[in-house]
Amino acid sequence: MGSVSPGFTGRRRGGKDLPPGQYLTHDFPVLSAGPTPHILPEHWEFTVTTETGGVSRWDWAAFMALPSEDITKDLHCVTRWSKLGTDWRGVSLDTLLADVETGADYAMAHSYGGYTTNLPLEDLVDGQAWVAYEYDGEPLHPEHGGPARLLVPHLYLWKSAKWVRGLVLSDTEDLGFWETAGYHEYGDPWKEQRYAGD
Amino acid sequence: MTADEPTYLDGNAAAGAMREVFAVDITAATGQCAGCGDRGAFAEARLYVDAPGMVARCRRCDDVMVRVVSTPDSTYLDFRGLTYLRIRTPTT
Amino acid sequence: MERTAIRRRLTWQTGTVTEVREETSTARTIALDVPDWPGHLAGQHLDVRLTAPDGYRASRSYSIASAWTGAGIELTVEQVPDGEVSPYLVDVLKVGDPLEIRGPVGGWFVWKPEQPGPVQLIGGGSGVVPLMAMLRAHSAAASTAPARLLYSVRRPASVIYVSDLKDVAMSEEVAITFAYTREAPPGESREPKRIDAELLKSVAFQPGDEPTTYVCGPTPFVETVADLLVAAGHDPARVRTERFGPTGGPR
Numbered sequence: 001m002g003s004v005s006p007g008f009t010g011r012r013r014g015g016k017d018l019p020p021g022q023y024l025t026h027d028f029p030v031l032s033a034g035p036t037p038h039i040l041p042e043h044w045e046f047t048v049t050t051e052t053g054g055v056s057r058w059d060w061a062a063f064m065a066l067p068s069e070d071i072t073k074d075l076h077c078v079t080r081w082s083k084l085g086t087d088w089r090g091v092s093l094d095t096l097l098a099d100v101e102t103g104a105d106y107a108m109a110h111s112y113g114g115y116t117t118n119l120p121l122e123d124l125v126d127g128q129a130w131v132a133y134e135y136d137g138e139p140l141h142p143e144h145g146g147p148a149r150l151l152v153p154h155l156y157l158w159k160s161a162k163w164v165r166g167l168v169l170s171d172t173e174d175l176g177f178w179e180t181a182g183y184h185e186y187g188d189p190w191k192e193q194r195y196a197g198d
Numbered sequence: 199m200t201a202d203e204p205t206y207l208d209g210n211a212a213a214g215a216m217r218e219v220f221a222v223d224i225t226a227a228t229g230q231c232a233g234c235g236d237r238g239a240f241a242e243a244r245l246y247v248d249a250p251g252m253v254a255r256c257r258r259c260d261d262v263m264v265r266v267v268s269t270p271d272s273t274y275l276d277f278r279g280l281t282y283l284r285i286r287t288p289t290t
Numbered sequence: 291m292e293r294t295a296i297r298r299r300l301t302w303q304t305g306t307v308t309e310v311r312e313e314t315s316t317a318r319t320i321a322l323d324v325p326d327w328p329g330h331l332a333g334q335h336l337d338v339r340l341t342a343p344d345g346y347r348a349s350r351s352y353s354i355a356s357a358w359t360g361a362g363i364e365l366t367v368e369q370v371p372d373g374e375v376s377p378y379l380v381d382v383l384k385v386g387d388p389l390e391i392r393g394p395v396g397g398w399f400v401w402k403p404e405q406p407g408p409v410q411l412i413g414g415g416s417g418v419v420p421l422m423a424m425l426r427a428h429s430a431a432a433s434t435a436p437a438r439l440l441y442s443v444r445r446p447a448s449v450i451y452v453s454d455l456k457d458v459a460m461s462e463e464v465a466i467t468f469a470y471t472r473e474a475p476p477g478e479s480r481e482p483k484r485i486d487a488e489l490l491k492s493v494a495f496q497p498g499d500e501p502t503t504y505v506c507g508p509t510p511f512v513e514t515v516a517d518l519l520v521a522a523g524h525d526p527a528r529v530r531t532e533r534f535g536p537t538g539g540p541r
Contacts, residue, residue, distance in 0.1 A: 003390060005340040005388070008340045008341065010374060013346060032246055032249060034255060034262070035206075180276070181265045181267045182272065204510065207534065208531055208532055209398075210335075210398055213395035214392055214395045217300040217392075218392070221299055225395075225396055226397030241398030248535065
């Protein structure tokens with residue numbers, strides 16, 4: 001099997017700025033595994049729950065009062081598109097986790113709508129991750145995860161949970177929505193960690 | 199496409215991926231949603247395909263009924279969201 | 291003795307393009323010879339898989355346009371702007387080329403000649419493709435079931451199957467109505483607009499006729515029409531839908 005289709009090249013793949021197996025896109029594809037939640041900022045909150053059950057909570061006003069920063073990063077989606085130099089504004093996870101007492105190694109991000117994804121806590125600190133609320137100078141649109149989404153651009157984009165509502169910290173590694181269905185538990189695009197076992 | 203247009207397809211669209219694994223057509227089978235108890239043909243579920251895998255959700259309560267992920271060497275199936283799937287078998 | 295039919299998983303097989311026909315400026319019908327094709331029901335679809343020289347692959351689902359008559363199958367493909375598979379199928383693929391397919395699949399959005407009752411077909415744009423397969427099956431079986439097609443299309447030049455539709459409309463059992471959404475031909479009394487409750491009331495079978503209704507088109511089109519049908523009193527269990535997305539199918 002596997003006959004080549006004469007004259008078919010597919011989307012142009014590769015390039016020096018792209019991880020293996022990715023193609024460059026200039027639009028911003030919308031991926032969704034369910035209906036888009038429409039969460040009004042006044043109904044939004046973000047919580048961090050530690051392994052001992054302690055909860056830190058921010059409503060929209062408290063979240064917006066935190067120091068924020070501009071972020072320019074490349075995005076790599078496991079469905080093989082990459083978008084370079086995207087502009088965001090958000091609050092660093094370093095800021096959100098500054099007063100959280102924890103010895104946990106892992107975090108599970110939870111979203112409005114039920115989505116989950118797991119990350120090592122060390123990938124969320126030291127300037128590697130944000131809760132972003134603006135894209136390209138505009139409030140983040142619901143189809144891209146607004147009012148706020150996780151942004152962890154050094155991992156495949158499924159780790160950057162849209163409509164994020166909180167983190168649950170844990171000593172043990174549990175797996176999230178895609179990670180329990182065959183996707184890699186870590187998801188480094190430069191090592192092409194797409195599927196479990198890659 | 200504007201943001202609020204629905205993006206899902208019908209469960210029908212999973213037929214090809216399912217027939218790669220199963221010897222029978224699953225999309226015409228009747229299933230019950232484990233979330234709300236709604237019964238209907240799998241083909242009537244709402245199927246989201248613009249994602250890392252296929253996600254079939256209940257047309258009534260939007261709960262996840264089935265997930266299908268195809269990797270280069272495997273197919274992962276998660277049917278936890280279905281109480282059952284009734285597949286009619288020929289009576290010969 | 292084993293009497294049950296052998297049922298097995300479907301695998302990819304290679305067909306050969308025997309003919310290509312322009313339907314509109316953006317849509318094309320592709321006829322294939324597939325050596326091991328098991329036959330199909332009107333309304334079923336198949337998956338097409340393309341492979342680049344470096345092994346990169348892309349696949350999409352397409353409805354089968356032809357009724358099964360024992361020789362070959364036809365697909366009709368509408369080019370999706372910025373698409374990856376449809377531009378190849380519409381512009382590059384030529385007679386004699388191989389094409390990998392997997393099918394037929396889908397046992398729900400199908401019409402069988404032995405099925406009782408009238409059949410109402412409602413298509414938007416290239417959503418007419420599986421409905422055309424149903425009309426062709428209806429004709430091939432010389433079915434006496436009353437059949438109506440309501441075809442929503444932007445303008446006269448966008449109509450797929452112009453001559454085939456004229457042929458099937460010759461039958462006393464078949465009625466075809468066009469709903470132009472952007473530009474109507476001269477003499478058309480209805481101004482260009484989308485399908486609405488009034489149009490359904492005047493040209494479609496009513497709930498009391500107990501039709502089976504098949505609706506196919508882009509997701510927002512199907513959503514609107516299905517809602518109108520249910521609001522008009524149609525039993526949701528008798529309304530079968532096939533939505534397709536901007537990519538023309540699953541990735």
